[in-house]
Amino acid sequence: LSEPREGDAQLAERVLKGDRRALARAITLIESRRPDHQEQAESLLARLLPHTGQAIRLGITGTPGAGKSTFIEAIGRHLVAQGHKVAVLAVDPSSRRSGGSILGDKTRMQALAQAPQVFIRPSPAGGTLGGVARRTREAALACEAAGYGVVVIETVGVGQSETAVADMVDCFTLLLAPGGGDELQGIKRGIIELADLVLVNKADGDLLAAAKRARADYQAALHLLRPATPAWTPEVLTCSALHEEGLEAVWQTICRQRGALEQAGELAARRARQARRWLRTEIEAGLLDALRADPASRRLLAELESEVEATRLLPSAAARRLLRRFLAGDAAKDRPQQTCTS
């Protein structure tokens, strides 16, 4: 029983030294659904946790066609040229084991992936948003422990994935293409208000004027929205990932935002709030999983849901009925009564 623990210690040591293979192996353990792997991952992460917290956690979402991959590749190369180590992860609850739709395409980000200071990992495969998000959070911590100073987390915008990513990063960036007022097509409600930074990409050639107009429009719109913290008012910048223009200004803004949050004590406060919400999410998800793992409760829940949708039953009454059954004992009675025989 002590052997796998020693394995963890060695693996942790190699991760902490920045060994990319060890990091890949650690993330494979984190993403595995095998109970023994999960136990190993938990013990490994406990060892890595004290060595996390220094990285800049950068979230990126964007409209389809905004040029997200090109932007991530360009900013990644830009940062590597300055000596930074960059990890790129993704949250995509729609990705399947065989060929994830994000970062999985070998032809994308090819140039970036070849740099030794870069670690790119596609979204963990399938599962619920909660499961995918948890594994990405944990993978991000492993990357931090391995010395990656910038951890970029991309979201494809399926389900509530933008909210999940915004809730695990220090700076949440929304990437748009200039589109004459249609910039936000494909962006869900509420997302712009999560943004610490809005970037209008493709500010080059024929689109330069449109990009500048879009920037002014968003600047005005953001002025009407309330910032998440008095410490930082979201900014809108233009850039061209294709021509590698404006990237240093983007990076300087990200650094200024971090400085502002740190100085106001808001970085630590934001991370503590994120940790509390993550804990609460995990507890709720775990409780619901336990409920669904009980076949009779699962059947009852499905019945109650259709009754509730058809307005034949009040949600509060339905919940009481389900919980009475699940908590008060029918499920408990099915458990082996070991206390009787011992």
Added chain:
Amino acid sequence: LSEPREGDAQLAERVLKGDRRALARAITLIESRRPDHQEQAESLLARLLPHTGQAIRLGITGTPGAGKSTFIEAIGRHLVAQGHKVAVLAVDPSSRRSGGSILGDKTRMQALAQAPQVFIRPSPAGGTLGGVARRTREAALACEAAGYGVVVIETVGVGQSETAVADMVDCFTLLLAPGGGDELQGIKRGIIELADLVLVNKADGDLLAAAKRARADYQAALHLLRPATPAWTPEVLTCSALHEEGLEAVWQTICRQRGALEQAGELAARRARQARRWLRTEIEAGLLDALRADPASRRLLAELESEVEATRLLPSAAARRLLRRFLAGDAAKDRPQQTCTS
């Protein structure tokens, strides 16, 4: 045991006939925390439920100083004059039993409250947002069953109460005062994107020009945000509650919005989504309540929370530890083992 049920049947009948005293009594049962009252309320609501669904459910939130009470009183009088029956409820998780901060002040809405076609009820006292919101939802259903064709639900904007109200109404209205770009001070992030209708109040006298400018600004800003449904693009109107100006245009817009949602099948879809989310919220809250009702789990949760906030423990690991304890038996072992003795 059948007597209270008969009482419910009689009470339900009186509510359905539009008896205001019976409605007040029904809501008192709904708001009571006594288990026998709660049982009565559940059975009463089951009888009323088939007679609900016809009302226009109108949510109203607004910045402090936007003139919310004056507006609700004015639109209420306007609707009563047209022959409508209007109920006004509120969600205020901060209100205390003794003197709710909202609608509880007897000097407010005095003129409106005297009309026989009006039913005004302050926010249920204290408790969590979930509890307050549930009781308001159920009170709203009782009002609908009593024949109130317009049910106005006000929120004071404490905690997540705007989101809770937006999730129980057909038309969510944001009331602003013209303030030269500072209109949204006091409005939390994300609220404007929940609005189906934005009203710039106080469009009179010296503020008329500012109100018109604010209307144009919000019109432009909303154009950049994505509407909740293709069936309805949020509109911005000006009005003066004090001078009773623009109220008919507001009401016509509310009716158009309802017509648009109905025609697209979106009203039924929205209500079904709201019911599903309400059920899910109730189940999660009930499971967390059960966890907190176990003293050892409650203590452990508090410990784990501080470990997590201090980054000494991963939220996922903390949740697993707590759930293992709560679900796998320590709590279950404390239950009487009746199967042994029978």
